[in-house]
Amino acid sequence: MPALHPDQTTPVELRKKGGERFTVRWADGHESAFGARTLRGRCPCAQCVSETTGQRLVFEEHVSPDVAILAARTVGHYAVHFDWSDGHTTGIYSFDYLRRICPCDLCTGRAA
Amino acid sequence: MAPSPIAEAQVLDALRSVMDPDLHKDIVSLGFIRNMTIEEGVVSFDVNLTTPACPVKERLREQSRRAVMAVPGVTDARVNMTAEVRRPQTPSTSALQNVRNIVAVGSGKGGVGKSTIAANIAASLAKSGARVGLLDADIYGPSIPIMMRSARPAEPRPDNTIEPGEAHGVKVMSMGYFTPGDQPLIWRGPMAHKALQQGLLSVNWGELDYLIVDLPPGTGDVHLTLVQTVPVTGGVIVSTPQDVGLQISMKTLRMLQQTKVPILGIVENMSFYVCPHCGGRDDLFGHGGAEEAAKSLDVPFLGAVPLDPAIRRASDDGTPVVIAEPESSAGKAMAEVAGALARQVSIRAFRHLSLSIVEE
Numbered sequence: 001m002p003a004l005h006p007d008q009t010t011p012v013e014l015r016k017k018g019g020e021r022f023t024v025r026w027a028d029g030h031e032s033a034f035g036a037r038t039l040r041g042r043c044p045c046a047q048c049v050s051e052t053t054g055q056r057l058v059f060e061e062h063v064s065p066d067v068a069i070l071a072a073r074t075v076g077h078y079a080v081h082f083d084w085s086d087g088h089t090t091g092i093y094s095f096d097y098l099r100r101i102c103p104c105d106l107c108t109g110r111a112a
Numbered sequence: 113m114a115p116s117p118i119a120e121a122q123v124l125d126a127l128r129s130v131m132d133p134d135l136h137k138d139i140v141s142l143g144f145i146r147n148m149t150i151e152e153g154v155v156s157f158d159v160n161l162t163t164p165a166c167p168v169k170e171r172l173r174e175q176s177r178r179a180v181m182a183v184p185g186v187t188d189a190r191v192n193m194t195a196e197v198r199r200p201q202t203p204s205t206s207a208l209q210n211v212r213n214i215v216a217v218g219s220g221k222g223g224v225g226k227s228t229i230a231a232n233i234a235a236s237l238a239k240s241g242a243r244v245g246l247l248d249a250d251i252y253g254p255s256i257p258i259m260m261r262s263a264r265p266a267e268p269r270p271d272n273t274i275e276p277g278e279a280h281g282v283k284v285m286s287m288g289y290f291t292p293g294d295q296p297l298i299w300r301g302p303m304a305h306k307a308l309q310q311g312l313l314s315v316n317w318g319e320l321d322y323l324i325v326d327l328p329p330g331t332g333d334v335h336l337t338l339v340q341t342v343p344v345t346g347g348v349i350v351s352t353p354q355d356v357g358l359q360i361s362m363k364t365l366r367m368l369q370q371t372k373v374p375i376l377g378i379v380e381n382m383s384f385y386v387c388p389h390c391g392g393r394d395d396l397f398g399h400g401g402a403e404e405a406a407k408s409l410d411v412p413f414l415g416a417v418p419l420d421p422a423i424r425r426a427s428d429d430g431t432p433v434v435i436a437e438p439e440s441s442a443g444k445a446m447a448e449v450a451g452a453l454a455r456q457v458s459i460r461a462f463r464h465l466s467l468s469i470v471e472e
Binding site: 013095 | 135342469
């Protein structure tokens with residue numbers, strides 16, 4: 001994985017829009033907008049990603065379509081933690097990770 | 113012959129076959145089963161889910177009922193579905209809301225003088241008029257109570273908070289106050305985690321300009337707990353000039369970087385030795401390694417502290433050398449380190465706005 005520039009992984013603004021969306025504006029000016037279900041389906045915790053094989057166990061399609069973010073809070077200086085409406089609370093999403101999973105067309109290579 | 117009474121353990125064993133599909137654990141291990149009563153062949157209990165909106169509630173009810181009905185002697189199973197949304201285990205950090213800066217002092221390996229540097233930084237900042245706290249997070253080998261001898265040690269309060277001790281103008285908290293001097297603490301990680309959280313959140317720190325946290329060596333539980341529990345202003349790495357010590361210290365530095373804790377700087381301890389007889393200087397462990405590393409890593413170098421018998425004398429005496437012998441070469445060096453650190457903290461405070469999540 002190519003290393004990211006510190007500006008790409010430093011958030012300047014974090015917004016939780018109701019239970020449906022979470023957005024990050026980064027120091028390099030980029031903006032990432034996550035839908036709740038996408039974000040829940042990419043939870044990096046040890047229940048959702050096997051600790052031994054690194055394989056993802058819980059995918060977006062396993063998550064209820066109307067899953068909502070109940071609460072979001074920062075973890076130290078490096079990550080965000082979510083409480084989900086399905087009772088899941090163990091994921092710690094580092095800023096590096098959030099930037100790497102930015103779902104925008106540019107980051108996913110959909111914009112040619 | 114009357115049927116033998118049904119044991120609760122039998123019922124629980126049967127319920128262990130029922131898995132929560134989200135949490136990937138059985139509902140007994142998850143602690144969902146509450147209020148079980150067994151009257152003759154009738155078993156009643158609650159299944160307490162994590163959310164009333166559980167999409168698989170009915171499935172769990174049916175599976176639970178069937179599992180219990182299969183226990184010999186059971187004539188009826190009454191399953192009551194309840195729910196309680198669990199609060200996340202994240203502690204409130206409000207106890208620290210009046211603490212302006214949290215500075216972690218770490219090193220990769222033990223014995224580089226981390227606690228000595230932390231104690232001297234704290235005492236020196238306090239001497240300059242700042243309000244300072246010192247938390248000994250080295251719960252397995254707490255040395256702060258020896259180096260900062262306190263007339264008034266930390267003590268627990270009836271309201272489950274801890275009143276910090278006070279020494280040389282610094283509020284001090286250490287597990288060393290609560291364990292007899294020669295008794296080891298034999299704890300696994302979760303206890304260490306709990307102890308640090310208590311040290312951070314249950315201590316009446318009051319208003320502080322700086323809370324210095326003396327970390328245990330390495331990159332373990334305590335370090336992760338610290339960076340996850342509170343927003344750390346920055347970290348200081350203590351190293352000896354020796355390459356080995358330095359390389360290992362770099363692990364702590366990298367860990368702090370990975371968790372986005374700004375590096376406030378590197379201190380070189382045991383930097384050189386000045387012979388008290390002839391005044392000749394000897395670089396016992398080499399010299400300048402830490403300064404070079406700081407340069408190549410582009411982090412501030414906070415200063416070099418010599419090997420000086422004055423440090424040992426003062427530390428064993430319970431008074432940091434910056435207070436006991438401020439005019440000694442070590443006393444001056446420690447004061448310089450504290451000053452350089454305070455400067456870096458100010459630069460950070462100016463540059464870094466605290467990050468919070470805006471709710472819409």
